[in-house]
Each structure stands twice: as C-alpha cells, then as structure tokens.
C-alpha cells in the first residue's frame with residue numbers, strides 16, 4: 021500500500037488534464053444533474069455536451085470489476101458517459117484564452133479528484149477514514165506536472181473526505197446504472213443518450 025502521507029501535489033493550472041486528447045472525462049449521473057441545474061440547461065442543451073463513449077473491445081467480467089465507473093448499456097454496446105470535446109480535442113468547458121475551466125464550481129467528480137483516485141481497503145468498515153487509500157491515477161503520473169518532488173505534501177484529511185464523498189457518489193451511480201442496464205436488457209427502454217437523461221431526471225424526482 022502507498023503511504024498517503026508521502027503523496028505530493030500542487031496544481032500548476034497547466035490545463036493538461038483539460039486538453040489531453042486521450043483523456044475523456046467520465047460523468048456520473050450526479051455530475052450531469054449538477055451541471056444541468058447549475059447552468060440551467062434544457063435537455064437538448066445537455067445533449068450538446070454529453071455523449072456515450074463505446075468501449076472499443078468486449079469487456080470481460082474482470083475488466084468490468086476493475087472499472088471505477090460502472091459501464092452503461094447503450095444502443096451500440098457497453099459505454100461510459102462523458103463530456104464531449106471540441107474539435108481541438110479540448111474539454112468542451114476549457115477556455116484556452118482564460119486558461120481555466122468555465123464551470124469550475126460545477127466540474128465533474130473526475131476533475132475534482134484528479135490526479136488521485138481512491139480505494140476502499142475494507143468494505144465492512146468503508147465509512148472510516150483510515151480505511152480509504154489514495155493513489156495517483158495513471159494519467160496523473162503521465163502528464164500532471166503538479167505531481168513532483170518539490171510539490172507540498174497533500175492535506176491528507178481533505179483528500180480523505182473528498183475520497184469518501186467520491187466513493188459514495190460512485191456507489192449511488194452504480195445503483196442507477198444497474199437499474200438502467202436492467203431496463204435495457206428487459207427491453208423496457210431504447211438505450212439512447214436522451215432516454216438516459218430522461219431516466220436520471222426521473223430518478224432525481226423520486
């Protein structure tokens with residue numbers, strides 16, 4: 021296990037995580053609802069910024085278990101839901117002129133937690149701080165200059181609390197996707213992005 025007390029990071033606001041062409045920002049249903057509400061978007065406007073990204077290989081059960089965000093059944097196969105990019109490969113919400121995220125306070129969980137991800141070390145006592153481990157993501161190690169030996173040690177308490185909220189959101193997201201996937205398999209819903217959006221709005225109202 022990595023010693024969390026030795027993790028170093030400070031964001032230099034380089035924008036790599038918002039502009040890397042091979043990075044797609046995964047969205048939970050909570051991210052979508054937060055952005056929709058925060059920007060006061062109509063359904064069709066949300067459809068302009070989110071999409072299904074279909075996996076380019078058949079996922080094994082092992083692959084699925086390793087995934088942080090549960091894959092979703094779509095009309096073209098298993099996928100994840102992500103923020104669309106512009107024609108330059110930048111995140112839809114990144115402003116190169118201002119060098120910043122235009123929806124910073126509403127940004128997805130993936131962006132809030134980068135360059136870290138979290139592991140529950142003991143499912144039975146998962147709510148306890150000490151049982152969460154924090155690790156650098158592979159993408160973070162690849163291109164985040166904020167991870168370096170000169171950077172300050174992270175505020176472990178802050179990241180553990182964020183980790184707990186993140187893991188809880190992921191659990192809720194898993195339950196919603198599970199319901200959706202069952203509906204698709206039972207032929208109760210045509211698995212388009214729009215139908216998914218309507219479904220999560222329905223879950224939100226219940």
Ligand code: SF4
Nearest residue numbers: 031032035037164166
């Ligand atoms: S890549 Fe790292 S340093 Fe650059 S903006 Fe993203 S989090 Fe900050």
Ligand code: SF4
Nearest residue numbers: 038111113114121131
């Ligand atoms: S939502 Fe904001 S922080 Fe996240 S990738 Fe896009 S521009 Fe960057």
